[in-house]
Amino acid sequence: ELELTALVEEEHKPSKASKDGDEIPLNKALKQAMKWCRKKTRKVIILPSDIPLIGKTNVKLLIDQAKNLDFIIVPSKGGGTNALIIKPLSIDMKFGGFSFKKHIEEAEKKKMAPLVHDSFYMALDVNTTEDLGEIMLHGNGTETKKYLESLGIKVESCHGHERLKVTRDNE
Template sequence: MDKIYAIIPVSQFANAKTRLSPFLSPEERKNLLKAMLKDITTTLKPIVDKILIISKDEEVLDYAKELGLTTIIEEDHKKSKSLKPSDNGGLNKALKQAMKWSRKKTRKIIILPSDIPLIRKTNIKLLIEQSKNLDFIIVPSKGGGTNTLIAKPLAIDMKFGEFSFKKHIEEAEKKKLTPFVHDSFYMALDVNTTEDLGEIMIHGNGTETKKYLESLEIKVESIHGHERLKVTRN
């Protein structure tokens, strides 16, 4: 068995990217997440064996099916119809559920967030090829988080949350795995702030995400101040 599955956890559309409020409306934030998810999965489809979307939001799962992806309902969803945002414990639990589903079907899993639309700008295919000979590959995000992780299913306990990059490295070392750190600007860029939107406008040529931001008449200019980019709307 020489397969790799991608696992992408997605929170509910109704509370997507609240840090971008009020710059974007709730509907615009939902459509932004849809565009980013489409960019990521379009990039992954030719190079992984299956893409799994795990969520407790039925709207997310329906959209994933439209994209031709495999869906998993978070177990908590069966117990409660609440669509409150999952905390990091809930995220780690969901990832464990997805890995249990995968472990007898695939050799390795690649875990990614739903908000790194510039992924195609890096050589993700090469990274997956490297994973055939490496135990544990990790890509840091801005601020000390983890934006991609490749390992055997359930190889370590998931530690997503504050400063998860360091925690995942420590967990790997505890399991006698040798972490390989892949540092990529494009994969480190997860979209949470208006400045991140500016980075997409600069670097995201050819992506659905940039196309959508352009439809909102979002503009970006370079400035020399506390922030590097000024992002505005007409």
């Protein structure tokens, strides 16, 4: 948060959430942040905010791996990207849609060999009702699970179209 504030204050450029051609606002914002980071650090870690099962040990492992690697990518269970450790501006950001494949393709264009870090706890992001069920099953001790419980969210096994049935009290 402080670094992002410093970026805005240092550059004196307001950021707009407008779509430029095919570039989505997140990718544009990340590119702007990377320009600032390139002057300050050798590598950056990008973590979306909707990874409810991630813990300190997951992040520490990524950082430890990054000591010897220039590109680490964590896929989401839906084909997206749930973490990147890269040198600033080493690839174009391709978040949105099936970004995992797009980021791998960007790395290959630059002759980079990314380490694919598969992690159950980092693969889950929050996009569907079933994802909430996964949090209820596997999110012991997380603030997200506590919050979902406070909303009356319940989960049960279901054999049919979806694997889990997620309901809310009073529905």
